[in-house]
Amino acid sequence: MMALDSSLAEAPEEALLRLYANGDSQAARELARRFLPRMLAYGRRMLGDGDEAEDVAQEAMLRLWRIAPEWRTGEAQVSTWLWRVVANLCTDRLRRRRGVALDAVPEPEDAAPSVYSAMVEADRAAALETALAALPERQRQAVVLRHLEGLSNPQIAEIMGIGVEAVESLTARGKRALAARLSGQRETLGYDHDD
Amino acid sequence: MTTDPVRSEADDAGLTALFAAARAAEPPVPDALMRRVLADAAAHRPAMPPRAVAPAPQRRGWVVALLEMLGGRGAVAGLAAAGLAGIWIGFVQPVDLGVALSLSSAEAVELYPADIEQWADLVAPETVPEG
Numbered sequence: 001m002m003a004l005d006s007s008l009a010e011a012p013e014e015a016l017l018r019l020y021a022n023g024d025s026q027a028a029r030e031l032a033r034r035f036l037p038r039m040l041a042y043g044r045r046m047l048g049d050g051d052e053a054e055d056v057a058q059e060a061m062l063r064l065w066r067i068a069p070e071w072r073t074g075e076a077q078v079s080t081w082l083w084r085v086v087a088n089l090c091t092d093r094l095r096r097r098r099g100v101a102l103d104a105v106p107e108p109e110d111a112a113p114s115v116y117s118a119m120v121e122a123d124r125a126a127a128l129e130t131a132l133a134a135l136p137e138r139q140r141q142a143v144v145l146r147h148l149e150g151l152s153n154p155q156i157a158e159i160m161g162i163g164v165e166a167v168e169s170l171t172a173r174g175k176r177a178l179a180a181r182l183s184g185q186r187e188t189l190g191y192d193h194d195d
Numbered sequence: 196m197t198t199d200p201v202r203s204e205a206d207d208a209g210l211t212a213l214f215a216a217a218r219a220a221e222p223p224v225p226d227a228l229m230r231r232v233l234a235d236a237a238a239h240r241p242a243m244p245p246r247a248v249a250p251a252p253q254r255r256g257w258v259v260a261l262l263e264m265l266g267g268r269g270a271v272a273g274l275a276a277a278g279l280a281g282i283w284i285g286f287v288q289p290v291d292l293g294v295a296l297s298l299s300s301a302e303a304v305e306l307y308p309a310d311i312e313q314w315a316d317l318v319a320p321e322t323v324p325e326g
Contacts, residue, residue, distance in 0.1 A: 023240060023243035025237065029233060054228050057228065065236050065239040066239055123220065125216040128216065128217045176206075179207075182213070183206070
């Protein structure tokens with residue numbers, strides 16, 4: 001069984017999906033091992049809620065299980081397809097949240113408080129997550145897919161349904177905003193960048 | 196917002212480090228979630244097709260038969276990985292074998308027979324009916 005698992009770890013995702021569609025439960029386990037952590041991490045960062053993130057991650061994988069018998073070889077990448085599903089699920093949930101609010105208020109770009117003091121006292125990772133959560137949705141999405149999930153710009157463009165240049169613009173703006181939030185407090189307090 | 200190139204570079208390096216820290220700090224997938232996902236997989240997993248096996252009914256005979264059909268292990272050594280996946284696809288589903296064997300991948304990858312044996316071990320136990 002161990003040899004089987006380690007061999008499957010090298011299998012291309014399309015082959016795994018086809019194995020699953022032919023009744024292979026180990027292939028499903030490998031697909032879940034490979035994709036579920038990414039779907040979950042993405043959901044957490046986009047939705048800011050662990051329970052909702054688990055819902056979208058489970059739903060995305062469910063749609064993969066359902067489509068497996070109809071999957072046509074060579075037409076698309078399994079991972080790109082899955083990313084699109086989870087991205088759209090998150091976007092839908094975020095839209096519904098905004099719909100519940102009284103007005104369609106544009107998300108604040110500069111109003112979020114600096115997280116510099118948080119960075120001093122708490123975990124660097126937590127500081128980044130806080131700053132990420134404050135980004136406008138599309139910038140957050142592009143930055144997460146590019147710099148946390150390591151996807152290529154063309155792949156992100158396909159997932160988000162925009163052009164590659166638009167992706168680059170979103171990630172550049174997102175990173176500038178992150179840098180500003182993470183160092184903003186220093187300017188407020190009058191510190192120069194080198195102590 | 197600064198346009199100072201030195202400052203921007205420092206920001207970029209700082210961000211890179213923070214991204215790495217954030218990735219490293221990701222909590223693991225909760226067991227309960229993994230169980231739910233695998234339960235969904237089991238619930239939707241298709242039954243194995245009745246005609247899952249082609250020529251030989253023995254446990255690994257059908258893989259050998261496939262290799263021989265393609266001209267022996269030497270000939271198979273130049274197949275692309277994607278093409279190999281295509282062979283399994285064509286083989287485990289009732290489609291025209293001629294179609295399944297027309298490999299469309301442009302990438303050539305050296306495959307040693309051991310790799311194919313590995314795949315044989317993966318596929319044969321699931322798709323060969325007992326007896």
